[in-house]
Amino acid sequence: MSAAFPQRRKPTLDTVAAEAGVSRATVSRVINGSPRVSPEVKDAVSSAIDRLGYVPNRAARSLVMRRTDSIALVMREPDATVLADPYLGNIIIATSQTLVGTGVQLVLVNARNDAEHARLADYVRSGHVDGVLLASMHGDDPLPGLLLDAGIPTVVGGRPQRHLPGLTYVDVDNVGGAQLAAEHLLAGGRRRIATIAGPQDMTAGSDRLGGYRRALASAGRKADRVVYGDFTRESGEQAMAALLARHPDLDGVFAANDLMAVGALRALRAAGRAVPTDVAVVGYDDIELARHTEPPLTTIHQPIIDQARTMTELLLTQIGGDPVADPVVLPTELVARESA
Amino acid sequence: MSAAFPQRRKPTLDTVAAEAGVSRATVSRVINGSPRVSPEVKDAVSSAIDRLGYVPNRAARSLVMRRTDSIALVMREPDATVLADPYLGNIIIATSQTLVGTGVQLVLVNARNDAEHARLADYVRSGHVDGVLLASMHGDDPLPGLLLDAGIPTVVGGRPQRHLPGLTYVDVDNVGGAQLAAEHLLAGGRRRIATIAGPQDMTAGSDRLGGYRRALASAGRKADRVVYGDFTRESGEQAMAALLARHPDLDGVFAANDLMAVGALRALRAAGRAVPTDVAVVGYDDIELARHTEPPLTTIHQPIIDQARTMTELLLTQIGGDPVADPVVLPTELVARESA
DNA sequence: GTCCTCCGTGAGAGCGCTCTCATCGATGGG
DNA sequence: CCCATCGATGAGAGCGCTCTCACGGAGGAC
Known part of the structure; x- marks a missing residue:
């Protein structure tokens, strides 16, 4: 002015x-x-x-301060998945909103493959950011360990496959959420229940299956009707078809994510089964799409915004010198719509 | 290692x-x-x-080079809208992917209101970024002008309301896309067509209405059945109801975005009109949701990834010292599904 | 009145890098 | 055989900032 x-x-x-x-x-x-x-x-x-x-001039300041007042959000994801699933977009935007007013800037880093991981490690070590937020890690990704060794404050989104002492994470309660889903099916009077599980090399996949099993066990039932998908709609459709062939009498399905639930809905429709009359369906994620399916999908809502906010806050305190905080697990809740 | x-x-x-x-x-x-x-x-x-x-050490380098090898992506949007619409998420991710391998970093900046605009201007002037990408500007936002005056290389996403000489933008062809939509309706034999238009203070809103009108004019018809929404599903539902009340005989509708089209679909179902038999519906945006509606939505696909990539490339060449390039308008295309 | 404390201020070093300019040895032309 | 030329290298200044330390003066204790 x-x-x-x-x-x-x-x-x-x-x-x-x-x-x-x-x-x-x-x-x-x-x-x-x-x-x-x-x-x-x-x-x-x-x-x-x-x-x-x-x-x-920020460069001059950070040169002498050895601080940059910026953090990196690292996403590790093959391209297609990223774009189909709004999860990452939400994490990004929520993180950026949490940062408003703190004077800390958000740097977005795309590490899609191992080659890019090397770059990334260098980048972080070049002191361009004060800390790192890791979104959507897969399997036993070496990145968290690398950063931990390098002494870079790091917070992981989702529980890492291998627990590293000294590495905080913020997860949503996958076990509890899946349990909620199965209990809802049970409470609705469904007795011949199956599940379309996610990939078991992702904690979201194995935890959700675990929660489902726990709920069935508590009710004194066997959880032996399991088919695996890969979190895509197509895989959900195929899995549902397989389930129907193998257990024609089933009356309830828990799909480990909404995309697979949408596929299941489609397979059910193709097989002439009415939802929820014949078969009740519960999904997981509460993506935007879930409220527009036919019928609208009953699903588990995850506090993604809270997750991003919590991750950011933990990272900032850690950068500020506080000791590494304990992992946080945020509660999920069931959103009852019409499919179950 | x-x-x-x-x-x-x-x-x-x-x-x-x-x-x-x-x-x-x-x-x-x-x-x-x-x-x-x-x-x-x-x-x-x-x-x-x-x-x-x-x-x-990047700070030391950029201190002496007066370059930071990073660019800012500024989003200007009220919170709710951002999260419902995956557009921004796609722009963000596509931009970040374009930057992979260039050594240029992406800094995300959230400027939600005017107070934050002031900060932003300071931030950019503090030399923390070499250039700025502006996403989703509203009305006559002063920001582009500010940045232009400050001599910061800037590229705008979408055509700015007021054209500023020396400011490049990359737009998708809203006029052409809407024209395509209306022509598709006409080609399908629809003769009593209406439109649910978007807010006219956004170029996406006014351009799409313009394209629609142009198509109808070319076909020698009056485009007098217009109701306005605000790009939300709810507004689409209300608009469709109003349209039905006012013009009970209509047989085709063009909604200026998919969310409103989904609302229209719902209102149509509530009114007992079959889609596409009684009324054909065409949306705009080709969001993920569009392929899962009942029936799947015929819509206009926008090259969002291309848009982000083009914006980034124009910005980088401008930062590299090239003269400011001419605006680019990317072609859209119709995706025929079942609603029309 | 003297000494000590404490507060507001200035001088200057140094953060890690790039770039200009000087240097020095080798090469070649006259 | 000397000097101009050129290519490889080093010395040193300086980018804009923060922070330590020194300093002068005011105020309080004795």
Whole structure:
């Protein structure tokens, strides 16, 4: 608003110091809110800053501070999956919103394969970010360990396959959520229940199957009707068809994610089974799509926004010097619609 | 892989120079690929770098280079909208993927209101990024102008309301897409067509209405059946109900986005009209949801990935010193499913 | 009145890098 | 045989900032 001439040479601390008639050190004190500056000098400096339109140079600051006031959000995901599933988009946006007002910037890093992992490690070590948020790790990804060894504050989204002491994570309660889903089916009077499970090399996949089994066990039933999919709609459709062939009498299905549930709905329709009359279906994730299916899908809602916020907050305190916090597991809840 | 001790003090240029027995300047030359270094020295330096696990400090480099090798992606959007619509997520991910391998980093900036705009301008002027990508601008946002004045390379996504000379944008062809949609309805034999238009203070809204009108005019028909929504599903549902009440005889509808089309589908079902038999519906955006509606939605596909890629490429060349390129408008295409 | 404390301020070093300029040895033309 | 030329290398300044330390003056204790 008050920059005298748009394109004159950018003012530096010295420029401001000269304008205000004080030393560079004093200007720095004013900018950083040091209490040891007299009110008059402070005002003089502030007005000089306004007059010149001075903005501190972040590179210079981070060079001497060895801090960058920015964190990286690393996504590790093959392209197609990323785009079909709004999960990552939500994580990204929620993270960025949590950061608003903290003065910390979000750097997005795409590490799709191992080659890019090497780059990434270098990048982080070059001191360009103060900490790292890891989204959607697969299997036994080496990245968390690498970062931990390098002493970079790191928070993982989702429980890592292998627990590393000193590495915090924020997970949503997959076990509890799946349990909720199965209990809902049971409470609805369904007795011949099956599940379309996710890949077992992902914790989301194995935990959800575990929760499902636990619920059935508590009710004194065997959980022996299991077919596996890979979290895509197509796999859900095939799995449902296989389930129907193998257990024609089933009356309830829990799909480990909504996309597979959508596929199941389609297979059920093709087989002439009415939902939920003949077969009740419960999904998992509560994606936008779930409220628009025919019938609308009963599913498990995950607090993605909370997850992103919690991850960010844990990372910031850790960067601030606090000891590494304990892992956090956020509760999930069932959203009852019409499919079960 | 080869860092001797994980946590020794980070090596600097001087460390490497000492290790290799050369001067700091020579090491710098090797790192930056200068041709004026003898092969033997080059090898000696490279191996010293490997041995020490040296990684250049970006802050120091950008301090002297006045370049940061990173760009900002600024999103301007109220929270709710962002999360419901995967558009931004796609733009973000596509941008980040375009940047892979260029050595340029992506910084995400959330400027939700005017207060945050001021911060943003400061942030950009503090030299933390070399250029700015503006996503989803509304109305006559002052931000593009601010950045243009500040001399920051900037590329806008979508056509800005007010054209600023010297500001490039990359748009998808909203006019052409809407025209395609209307022509598809006409080609299908529909004669009593209406449209659910979007907000007219957004170019996507007004351009799509324009394209629709143009198609009808070419066919020698009046485009007088227009109701406005705000791009939400609810508004689409209400708009469709209003349209039905006002023009009970209509046989085709073009909704300016898929969410409103989904609402329209619901209103149509509630009114007992069969789609596409009684009324044909065409949407716009080709969101994931569109392929799962009942019936699957015929819609206009936008090359979002291309848009993000093009924006990024234009920005990079501009940062590289090329003159500001002309705006680019990318073609859209009709995806025929079952609703029309 | 003297000494000590404490507060506000300035001087200056140094963060890790790039780049200009100087240097030095080798090469070649006259 | 000397000097201009050129290519490889080193010395050193400086990017804009923070922070330590020193300093001068005011105020309080004795």
